[in-house]
Amino acid sequence: MNKGSIQVIDCQILAHDQFAGRQHILTLESAQIAKATKPGQFVHVSVSNMLLMRRPISVMSVDIQNNSFDLLYKVVGQGTQQLSERKIGEVLSVLGPIGNGFTITDKKSPLLIGGGVGMPPIIAAAQQIKNSVYNPFVILGSEVPFPFTSKLSKIPTPHIKENFTMPLLEDWGIACRLASLQNYMGVFKGYVSDLARVYLDGLSADELLQVEVYACGPKPMLAAVAQLAKSYQLPCQVSLEEYMACAVGGCAGCVVAVQVDNRPTMQRVCVDGPVFDATTVF
Amino acid sequence: MHKNLKTKFCKLPLNSPIILLSGCVGFGEEYTRIDGFSNAEVGAICLKGTTLEPRLGNMPHRVIETPSGMINAIGLQNPGVDAVIDNILPALDKTETRFIINISGSLVADYGEIARRFDNSDIDAIEINISCPNVEEGGAAFGNDPDMSYRVVEACRQNTSKPLITKLSPNQTDIGLCAQRCIDAGTDGLAVINTLTGMAIDTNTRKPIIGNNQGGLSGPAIKPIALLKVHQVYQVSKKHQVPIIGQGGITTVDDALEFIIAGAAAVGIGTALFYDPLICGKINAGISQYLLDNDLNNIDELIGTLQLNNSTSLC
Ligand SMILES: Cc1cc2nc3c(=O)[nH]c(=O)nc-3n(C[C@H](O)[C@H](O)[C@H](O)COP(=O)(O)OP(=O)(O)OC[C@H]3O[C@@H](n4cnc5c(N)ncnc54)[C@H](O)[C@@H]3O)c2cc1C
Ligand SMILES: Cc1cc2nc3c(=O)[nH]c(=O)nc-3n(C[C@H](O)[C@H](O)[C@H](O)COP(=O)(O)O)c2cc1C
Ligand code: FES
Numbered sequence: 001m002n003k004g005s006i007q008v009i010d011c012q013i014l015a016h017d018q019f020a021g022r023q024h025i026l027t028l029e030s031a032q033i034a035k036a037t038k039p040g041q042f043v044h045v046s047v048s049n050m051l052l053m054r055r056p057i058s059v060m061s062v063d064i065q066n067n068s069f070d071l072l073y074k075v076v077g078q079g080t081q082q083l084s085e086r087k088i089g090e091v092l093s094v095l096g097p098i099g100n101g102f103t104i105t106d107k108k109s110p111l112l113i114g115g116g117v118g119m120p121p122i123i124a125a126a127q128q129i130k131n132s133v134y135n136p137f138v139i140l141g142s143e144v145p146f147p148f149t150s151k152l153s154k155i156p157t158p159h160i161k162e163n164f165t166m167p168l169l170e171d172w173g174i175a176c177r178l179a180s181l182q183n184y185m186g187v188f189k190g191y192v193s194d195l196a197r198v199y200l201d202g203l204s205a206d207e208l209l210q211v212e213v214y215a216c217g218p219k220p221m222l223a224a225v226a227q228l229a230k231s232y233q234l235p236c237q238v239s240l241e242e243y244m245a246c247a248v249g250g251c252a253g254c255v256v257a258v259q260v261d262n263r264p265t266m267q268r269v270c271v272d273g274p275v276f277d278a279t280t281v282f
Numbered sequence: 283m284h285k286n287l288k289t290k291f292c293k294l295p296l297n298s299p300i301i302l303l304s305g306c307v308g309f310g311e312e313y314t315r316i317d318g319f320s321n322a323e324v325g326a327i328c329l330k331g332t333t334l335e336p337r338l339g340n341m342p343h344r345v346i347e348t349p350s351g352m353i354n355a356i357g358l359q360n361p362g363v364d365a366v367i368d369n370i371l372p373a374l375d376k377t378e379t380r381f382i383i384n385i386s387g388s389l390v391a392d393y394g395e396i397a398r399r400f401d402n403s404d405i406d407a408i409e410i411n412i413s414c415p416n417v418e419e420g421g422a423a424f425g426n427d428p429d430m431s432y433r434v435v436e437a438c439r440q441n442t443s444k445p446l447i448t449k450l451s452p453n454q455t456d457i458g459l460c461a462q463r464c465i466d467a468g469t470d471g472l473a474v475i476n477t478l479t480g481m482a483i484d485t486n487t488r489k490p491i492i493g494n495n496q497g498g499l500s501g502p503a504i505k506p507i508a509l510l511k512v513h514q515v516y517q518v519s520k521k522h523q524v525p526i527i528g529q530g531g532i533t534t535v536d537d538a539l540e541f542i543i544a545g546a547a548a549v550g551i552g553t554a555l556f557y558d559p560l561i562c563g564k565i566n567a568g569i570s571q572y573l574l575d576n577d578l579n580n581i582d583e584l585i586g587t588l589q590l591n592n593s594t595s596l597c
Contacts, residue, residue, distance in 0.1 A: 004317040008560055052501065052533075052557045053347040079347075095316070095559065245345040245352060245556045249312040251305065252330070252359045253345035266338050266359055271315070 021144025040101025516545025
């Protein structure tokens with residue numbers, strides 16, 4: 001047990017920007033969370049005085065110089081609606097950082113796949129390995145307009161003709177391509193798993209040995225990615241979601257079925273996850 | 283810790299009248315993940331409901347927010363009595379607080395057997411959750427029937443000399459009668475109340491949101507109900523000096539004081555921790571200050587001091 005690892009912090013809202021598709025990026029002030037958060041961890045946020053229960057949201061990126069961190073969320077119900085109404089300067093109570101995030105292994109070519117509001121932990125993982133020995137490739141998928149203005153990439157990706165990317169990742173020097181079933185300019189038309197297949201098919205057998213897949217997104221997407229990883233015999237980590245109450249392991253409210261030693265167990269997404277080995281859940 | 287908060291419950295000395303409630307704090311250590319949280323701030327901790335055999339619990343979703351509260355249906359996920367005794371109890375830091383095990387069964391005999399096994403452990407007390415479905419009698423909860431409640435408490439009493447606390451269900455007609463029967467069967471304390479049964483429906487799918495279809499409602503939504511039940515039970519229990527852990531939606535200092543005034547000797551905090559994990563320190567400080575402000579030496583002087591109105595009607 002990581003005693004004292006989760007802080008209870010009142011964080012001021014430094015920025016709060018709205019994007020198409022009811023998506024928002026929220027910048028909160030906290031030196032502690034900016035410093036301590038690992039990719040794939042999340043925070044448990046009090047959205048307003050009207051709703052008592054907190055909402056779990058992944059940390060997308062941290063800015064240690066600015067003592068801040070960013071969340072990307074989509075309005076899907078009352079809680080996220082009330083969160084979207086909070087203004088710059090207001091203060092939110094936040095618990096965090098929480099959970100076992102991605103374990104970045106020594107496989108040097110991580111394939112990072114994020115779908116919808118599953119993008120944040122993937123971007124967090126990319127942030128951790130930028131400017132390092134790693135040679136990551138990021139695939140982001142969305143069925144609503146991306147929560148950023150995508151732009152032409154200068155980082156080449158052989159075998160993939162669509163060449164738009166996320167500006168933040170481009171600035172970090174990380175290769176990224178986008179996927180959607182919608183007709184967006186410069187974006188691969190299909191599922192993220194289809195684009196991942198195109199990417200993997202372009203790698204040599206030796207290169208494939210260096211790939212580990214990291215994924216976050218809706219369950220059907222994760223199931224497809226897990227299946228793909230299996231067919232290429234690649235290790236795969238997936239980040240899961242489930243309804244939460246405490247987010248500290250106390251209530252067993254957030255469990256998912258996980259196979260351990262070929263036996264079914266119920267594990268808590270909040271503290272046993274949110275990241276699990278794909279072969280144990282799909 | 284505030285000196286005037288020290289109290290006793292079923293002869294157990296407690297640091298504070300606050301007791302953390304079963305099912306909200308796992309097996310006692312989970313909240314120590316929170317920086318600034320300490321088990322030493324509470325009088326006792328009720329551990330997760332434990333059954334004879336291990337249970338995986340219910341399929342998700344297990345929790346959902348509802349107006350001023352939440353519904354849960356965890357399904358008593360636990361590793362079973364033997365694993366709790368062998369692996370969990372030895373690892374608990376018993377210098378900080380007291381630990382109470384919460385037990386559940388689907389047969390009267392299960393309760394007796396679990397109580398017997400815990401009798402040989404170093405647990406401080408046993409809380410009997412009688413809100414479980416009675417498999418022998420067609421699945422209705424033991425706790426909704428005073429005679430069945432009697433039999434469950436009796437089976438435990440025959441198997442342990444540890445303090446027994448019986449947790450009463452609000453989902454019954456006459457909670458006072460049930461309290462009386464549990465006292466007759468030898469309970470040392472009462473916990474009032476467990477969750478109320480409830481449901482939430484997803485209008486898009488027209489399915490219940492909770493995997494188990496229904497669950498237990500907790501949080502501020504149930505507080506007024508819980509408070510009246512504590513008052514009703516206290517009318518019965520005070521004659522026998524059987525103390526009550528008042529619980530159900532306590533989230534503020536005033537909530538805690540209301541329960542004590544209605545007759546509770548200790549106050550349970552569960553759902554409120556999910557909103558504010560550091561709430562216990564605040565409630566301790568508030569109760570302590572109230573005692574000082576009202577020239578009371580300790581909470582004993584406040585328990586059951588409710589002044590009822592003269593309720594003569596006007597017409
Ligand atoms: C570890 C984790 C990380 C997450 N990261 C993000 C993120 O980065 N960006 C983002 O937009 N969303 C994220 N989510 C999902 C987000 O928590 C839900 O969209 C949000 O709780 C919905 O609340 P609501 O009141 O608006 O929706 P409602 O549908 O009205 O919610 C009703 C209840 O169900 C719960 N709930 C509904 N959907 C989810 C869900 N998918 N996951 C968990 N609880 C849910 C709510 O918390 C609330 O208690 C994450 C979830 C988890 C578990
Ligand atoms: C998630 C959750 C799990 C619970 N599990 C148990 C349990 O295992 N045994 C039990 O007797 N009560 C259980 N309860 C009931 C609580 O112990 C408590 O009696 C009830 O929630 C009312 O208090 P509150 O409103 O302060 O939470 C549970 C409650 C919640 C919210
Ligand atoms: S939300 Fe309570 S254990 Fe995960």
